[in-house]
Amino acid sequence: MKRILCTTALTVGALIAALGLPAGAAQADTRPRIDLRVLVVSDGGPSTDAIAAELEVAGTPYTEIDLTSADRPVIDAELLADTVDGRPRAKFQAVVLPSDNPFAAGSAEMAALVAYEQTYDIPQVDAYTYARPEAGLKYPVEGGYAGSADGMRAEVTAAGLAGPFGYLDGAVPFEDNSPTVGESYAYLSTPVAGADFTPYVEATIPGTQRRGSLVGEYRHDGRRELVVTFVYNQYQQQFRLLARGIVEWLTGGVHLGASRNYFAVHVDDVFAADDRWNTELNCTPGDVDCPEGAGTPDPIRMTPEDVSYAADWQDSHGFTLDLAYNGAGSVEHREDHGGADPLADRFLAERARFRWLNHTYTHAFLGCEQDTTVVPWRCATEADGSVRWVSRNAIADEIATNRVWGQNAGLPLENDEVVTGEHSGLRVLPQQSDDNPNLALALDDTDIAWLGSDNSREPGQRQVGPAVTVPRHPMNVFYNAGRAAEQVDEYNWIYTGRAQGGSGICEDNPATSTCLDQPLDTATGYAEYIVPLETRTALGHVLSGDPRPHYIHQSNLAEDRIAYPVLNGVLDGYAGLFATDTPVVNLRMKDIGVELQRRTAWQAALDDGQVTAYLIGDTVTVEAPDGVAVTATMPTGTTLAGAAFGEPYAGERSGWTPSAGTPLTLSLPSSAPPAPTASGTDSATVTDPAPDTFVPRGTREPSAS
Template sequence: MSKPRNTKLATTLLAALFLALAGCRSELQNTPDPYGDGYTPVGGAGSQHPLPSASTQPAPLERRTPLDRPELARVVTPRPGSPRLKPLGIPNGAPTRVKLKLLVIAATEDESGLSALKTFLPQIGVPFDTLIATQTDLTAQTLEAEPGLGNYNGVILTTAGLSYYDGSAWASALDASEWSLLRQYEADYRVREVQYFSFPDGAGTGMSWNSVASGTPNTMTLTADGRSVFGYLKVNAQIPLKDTYTYFGTPVGNAKPLLTTPEGTVAATTSWPDGRESLSMTMAHNYYLTHSSVLTYGLVRWVSRGVFLGEKKMYFSAHIDDYFLPNDTWDVNLKRNNLSFRLRPTDLQSTASWQTSFRTRFPTFAGFKFELFYNGLGFTPQAASNCNPAANSIDPLTSKSKCLKSNFYWGNHTYTHLFITNPAGPGPYTTFPPDPNNPGQPEDSFSLSRMNYELGDNIKIAGPTGLNLSANDFDAGTLVTGSHSGIGYYDYEGPEDNVGGPPDIPAAKINEGKSKSNPNLVTAMNTNAIRYLGANTSAPTTAPLCTSSAADCNQNNPSPNAGVWLTGPNLPQNSVLLVPRYPVNIFYNVDTIAREVDEYNHIFASFWAQYGRTTPLTWDEILTLESDAALMRIISGSMNPHYFHQINLRFENGSSLLTAFVDAVGQKYNAMFDLPIQNLKMTRIGDRMRPHGLRRRWCASHLESHDWDGHRDRQQRRPDSPDQPHTWHSVRTGSRRIGNQRSDPDCRHGTLR
């Protein structure tokens, strides 16, 4: 029997309360994009602006004053009973199996904890069903596929009592018989339960309440039992607890504390007389909160007894665009670009030395290397390799690059950094830089020969007569176009519209969609065997900047760690995969802290004014915001690289803007995690994104069930299902060790703790 839908639930007090407590910031998603990825070349060079986006917005430093305490402490009255439920059909003593899927139960659709779980579980790859208990009854058919086969191997309650405000009183979204059925299922099938946010009432959580709720920032540490649940964290990890409400409890009975603060316990496991086991947490969650992202993987491991479909790996890659070319520089007085800067050989030497030091200081980043995306126009073939920055050379940067080439990965960024638009577009537009081989060619012609020159001749720079790069450090099948241009994201005002122009921010580009990619570029990519093309996660997918469908405009991952296939009339299906890249608010035209801070505050002053901030942000505050955002992407398991520009590597007082950023990310990650970082060049990222998306689609289409009896797993395909293009392994032999965790990305594999 379906429960009547309560259309007022979205505005109930509890819903508003959870959003306030967990620090909802939906208003940040609509912050205007000040740059639109505009391109402003100087002296033959060009670059792009990193964009603020939904995933890179600066978060407010000052939160609203929180409520005195959450309403979870109110007395909850049982909901009136539904018709008697059919009991589970397990004969006494009969063996049981459970499908490898989780059940998430929430009282209402708009709970912040539900939003968090809907974000984090797909990142891990864990199959799950969601039951909104105020709308749908919990029945035996929900929990049991057939006698002895349970539908779920773990249950997560968004709140311990599933309480909600029905307009007149606080009530539980499950009635007494549904609670009884759930408890029976958990006991009979040995299925564990996580209470994602709970009030420590002593009776159902294993903790008694010992202080008032607090919204004050705090720090959690692991107990000995906590280290077995969250084994991917360092023994002495300091887990931040901020921008959320927290209760502090005292363990009672046989409860085992997992996470503690100076004020009390905030997570504990409890065993019950009927054999059930539960894990309760006493802090609110949301999808953008660090503690939620850090801890949810451990909850999945615990609730599933370490056997689940999915994986957890951590990735971090940093791309540096426009190598060999100069970038514009921001003028703090004029509030616009003025002059330019090209990397010095001493900067490259300092970067290589810093990179070695970084790997030593942070062992989890042991294999870290920057990936330099170069433009051959700035390369000087005649310059001899020379490791001495003071030596005479026709081009000292080329000489130093030849000397230090093995310290970095390398990638194709087109020969001239051509800004590619769509000849069939509305115009007007210009071709910049001009074609060196055809100086008389009309500016508005993006010929096929020009495209082949941009791609193919730049590949030759990596060859024996150029940098002479090894196959390990360079792959000719990868490409990042200038300003991510040519794939539907266009600025028809032209790339030169802000050179020496007024001190304002250029207009945003228009996203016409991937189907409007430049046809000659598409043909040239096919001719030059390009398999992976860098994309921009901040490309707008909504009006007015998106003029096609949201799906066609999208350059972001369609699902976690899946790439985006480029489509076009001259392109074979599934031949070029877009690899989304994250922009960072360390801008393409800044080389010093003073310029970065000035431009950041010039752009975001009105944004911060919404939150009462009237003074400029400092470099330390900007660095904290940007490194926190990057850390959250790492914790999410995203493979997407972050991208920067060669100007950001200018060394000043022992560091550069970019190395300071990576240092901050490394410090924060290394302080919490034991899992080694996977630092992949773009080719390897694309190689993993390509089958990752195919696997997920195959699983959704063809895999009917996958169950576990406590010893081995079994998978059942739909009758018309073709073979999945990956080898089948058992859970025990199919997983592999990453750090102290076992992981396997195949959708039919389990992960054994």
């Protein structure tokens, strides 16, 4: 057993005094101010970084201290607490440490943290620590386990479901994406006899019928610790599933910021047809990747039966697709077929079951005028060498004509949204390094406020004239594939080397993440390789709280309907992991744009130190700049100005509320956990430093899909 070091009563008394607390009986009536900010103490490891990333995405303020930095601040009583207007103030509502004790033996910094946590009832998360008695657990050698957790299936316990992880359905599967790379590592153990330890997430100890703790709460010496004994990074599914619960445990469900899981899918080119990949030419006849005159275009277009299938699929999943339409596709089809277009007729009969999005009338390229006499294409130029741009009127006509067509067809439109064909008009490298200067003018002419962009090119929002971009995630389900075999054939060509008949993109750019060692079987490769990979990528976006929409094409809902296995994988996979009170949030494009804008403004206010929030008793006070929407998560029953705060999600209330620059006062329900009362203690326990823990390469070097 490791030696336990106890500070003397004099040392603790000095620490308590330094924390700014009155002595004696008077302190029993003291209600301290607890600032809504988290202290993250990092050693540069992936686990503390993951928790910091979760706080960042949610908009929860935190202060990070890097233990590896030579000029970092010392953690002492002055850093942790002071007095404001005669009231004791705890500067942090929670503490995150890399382990249960990352400091050297006899550390005054750990002693200061212990005293602070005891005094103000501040919880501590041990982001990744060794299973040992100092953390309430037996050593792994005492009937436990230390080793790879790749592919492990953990379960949330009854206590976890009744507590901070109640938004989950129970299962917590660990990823195992590569047979050759270690991705996670865990210490599984059971509580020490007599320890006040409550497991929240457990897994079966290999070779036994017993279960060991992976996440649990350890109460001791007037302190509360969330003990996590497996390593993770911010992208891994097991962390993404548990991240919300870790933050809720840290904060008692009272914090600034909010976390929800979003998924939206745009289906581009509806009413139009998409040219098909040619498996012999390794290009798409009719499109710019094929030399002029090569091959014969072979269009892919949905049928009325595909429309019915899509509508019924939506109903079965409680999910709505956003259909980005090109009206000219139907007009031209009627012209070529004696006025008949059964596809458009079926879509219009079912129009109320979908959301609709202007994708321009003909899907014309709206950037520079393209010179397609060469592959890859280039921008056409004027006689003086300057770029020849598509005109302002041409862009405005594409937007306005499609809008009028949709209105005449009775489509339920939001007229301030548009996605241009191929996101054209916006810069696209290497051919077009700047936006078409006429694009912003045309957007103004047509009153566009929200403009779709490609997240793989520009993940951030930006202003384009009167419009703000909404970045969309491209799914690697190709626009020019209606059948699984041709999708695999194109995938093989793109992602294999030249010696295997491929494009060589991976040889030219080794950072490409989807490279293949050998071609996939065209009969099985889609279901066995591409679908699981694309499902994992998209579900990763959902679990990370990213609201950006994904996009596919109408061709993917035709013929073999190759999009559905991926969409089913995301939605059915999600439903199998989360409780019904934590649904996927399915927003239309402009609402996603608003969400992203609010996040940016909120984070800027946090970064500038313009937000103050604190808890006194059962009252939360938030001060933010005028015009900045405030985001927070509170227990059910919390009120703001007498009305219920926020909307229900994951068993709590969360949302945005506008700030007029004056304090917002939220009243917590009487059933909420009581706020801490400042109190001293006559002893503090400081454990020996935690042992080094193993971190596999696949966690140190995460692949951010």
